[in-house]
Structures are given as C-alpha cells and as structure tokens.
Amino acid sequence: MLPRPGDVLHVTRAASVQFRRPLIFRVIKVHDWPTYQGWVWLEGYELDATGDAVSRRSIYVKHEGLRQLHIAEPRPHTVRTRRPVARTPVRVG
Helix, strand or coil: CCCCCCCEEEECCCCCCCCCCCEEEEEEEECCCCCCCCEEEEEEEEECCCCCEEEEEEEEEEHHHCEEEECCCCCCCCCCCCCCCCCCCCCCC
16 A cells, blocks of 8 residues: 555654654655566654654655554535626727
C-alpha cells in the first residue's frame, strides 16, 4: 500500500538505513519517478513531537518499511456553482 498525501508516517531504519533516528513525516506528494521495485520518493514535512512541521524534505524509502500513524481522510468532491458574468455594454470611440 502506497502512502497518499495527508498520511502521517513513522519512518525508521526499516524504510531506509539513512533513518538511524526515526522521524514522523507528513506526506504532501508521492512522486512517480522511476525507482527500484518497492521503493518510492516522497515529498513532505518532518514533524516534531507536537505535530508541527519542522522542515520540508524529500525522502527515498521502501514503502513496506513505513508505518502509518494517521491515514488521510478522503475529501468529498465539492461542486461550486458559477456566478453569471455581469456583462455591460462598452462604448467605443
């Protein structure tokens, strides 16, 4: 299962050896860049203990090594009604 934008993940050494110190990561984008099978590039924010964004990062991880802490809620599709454009005559000349 691939992460989606809005998911909050716990990233540890199971995801990549570069994460000796685990981090909490909120996904903002899952890149479709070519990678090795089972690996993925993620764009997002490293979070502190209170859930505030500390820094923006791109990480390269094995998606099977990620643990989801919070799953993004699917947003309902909203249909906005368009207001008619007010057209007034224009004088030329």
